[in-house]
Amino acid sequence: MTRIIGMIGALALGLAILAGTGRPAPAADGRVPLPALAAPAEGESCVEPADVMRRNHMEFLKAQRDETMHLGIRDGKYSLNGCIACHAAADPAAADPAAKTIEPFCEECHSYAAVKLDCWSCHNPTLTEELRAHLWDGSKKP
Amino acid sequence: MKTTLSRRRLLAGTAAVAGVVLAPGVTLIAAPEAEAKGASSDIRWGLLIDAGKLTPEACDAAVAACNAENGLEPASRADATAQWIRRIDVTDPQTGHGVSIPVMCQHCEYPPCADVCPTGASFRRADGIVLVDKHICIGCRYCMLACPYKARSFGYEDITDQKSYSPRGKGTVQACTLCVHRVDAGGVPACVEACERAAPGAMLFGDLKNPDSEISRRVSQIAVTRIRSDLGVEPGVLYAGV
Numbered sequence: 259m260t261r262i263i264g265m266i267g268a269l270a271l272g273l274a275i276l277a278g279t280g281r282p283a284p285a286a287d288g289r290v291p292l293p294a295l296a297a298p299a300e301g302e303s304c305v306e307p308a309d310v311m312r313r314n315h316m317e318f319l320k321a322q323r324d325e326t327m328h329l330g331i332r333d334g335k336y337s338l339n340g341c342i343a344c345h346a347a348a349d350p351a352a353a354d355p356a357a358k359t360i361e362p363f364c365e366e367c368h369s370y371a372a373v374k375l376d377c378w379s380c381h382n383p384t385l386t387e388e389l390r391a392h393l394w395d396g397s398k399k400p
Numbered sequence: 401m402k403t404t405l406s407r408r409r410l411l412a413g414t415a416a417v418a419g420v421v422l423a424p425g426v427t428l429i430a431a432p433e434a435e436a437k438g439a440s441s442d443i444r445w446g447l448l449i450d451a452g453k454l455t456p457e458a459c460d461a462a463v464a465a466c467n468a469e470n471g472l473e474p475a476s477r478a479d480a481t482a483q484w485i486r487r488i489d490v491t492d493p494q495t496g497h498g499v500s501i502p503v504m505c506q507h508c509e510y511p512p513c514a515d516v517c518p519t520g521a522s523f524r525r526a527d528g529i530v531l532v533d534k535h536i537c538i539g540c541r542y543c544m545l546a547c548p549y550k551a552r553s554f555g556y557e558d559i560t561d562q563k564s565y566s567p568r569g570k571g572t573v574q575a576c577t578l579c580v581h582r583v584d585a586g587g588v589p590a591c592v593e594a595c596e597r598a599a600p601g602a603m604l605f606g607d608l609k610n611p612d613s614e615i616s617r618r619v620s621q622i623a624v625t626r627i628r629s630d631l632g633v634e635p636g637v638l639y640a641g642v
Contacts, residue, residue, distance in 0.1 A: 327533050330439030330525060332584050339564055380534055380569030382562040389564040 293366040299358070301344040305335045312367075315341075338381060339389055346385040358385040441526040445507065445578060445636060446608040447592070448615050448624065450601065451499040452641035458599035459487040459500045465594030466504070469579060471563040475556060482553035482568070484576040485591055490642070499642060502591060502603075505530055505551040505576035506627065506635030513543035513552065522573075528608075528636050529578045537572040544573060548628050549635075551575050608636065 318336035325331045346358035361383045466485045475481045491498035513522040521537035544552045552575040565581035579589035588605045595603040606615030624638040
């Protein structure tokens, strides 16, 4: 009985830490903690349900990138800039802590899954002024 | 290179005629959107550059506008700096008559860069804009050797703070996109806009296939030349007064 109460206490403590930092505490069993994604800063809902996005976002992005690049179709809903517009957040570890960037959001799962992403060697992960001004005013699709 | 219909869109189009209905309200393939969108081969984007109206200052303004628009910053070495457009000063040695002209990717009808590209990264869009798909560019730089206009640059260094609409990076080739992000939004390239302020009418952007466009009317009235027209690549950038 004491042991069960102790476990509940540990769980409550764990949840308290989770709520306080936004990141999960190291699991008691020593396993790598699961990714904890921050809620998007903008927008009401994602272009697809979260579980669909988790599994298929790379396919959506790749398909749309080819259509945009080669066919000039620019009004698709799976835009990388669209991801940035909603999911960019201030990163305390960045050189400019005030700049909003999507990198930590992506990195949360990508480091867990050990999948390297190469988007940001060419694309700018930050919520730039021109993205804010020209692509995203809250009503238009980016 | 004039195909505008991808396999996926063709299949989607077929589905509109023969959509497979599994059960009431359940279709195997979703119906396609109502109309074809994107770059159209009914359009041929082109530029007319009138050297007689240009000044060296106007050329420099066009170059500066391109650099600012596309976020082209100087690299750590001058010869590693990307150059999408540059000012060329030419003088007739016999007469001494000289002009300054901006030279950028000439957006050829038959682009040699696309011919030599081993991955298909260099391509000509249906509306005549020649681009590098940096997603599939392997950085071999054959296109840079093949281009008669030295229009392309290689990304030698890591780049940060790119413009959101103009991504570019290390290890791939980059060049003038004819400001495709502006053109697709109904605008004109940044160089043309800047030149219009510095030397009105010296640079004209428009659809060469539309007989009613201003550029079509102008090129039908005045003599134009293409740089290295002997190569038969049919540039979309036309020069007058050179």
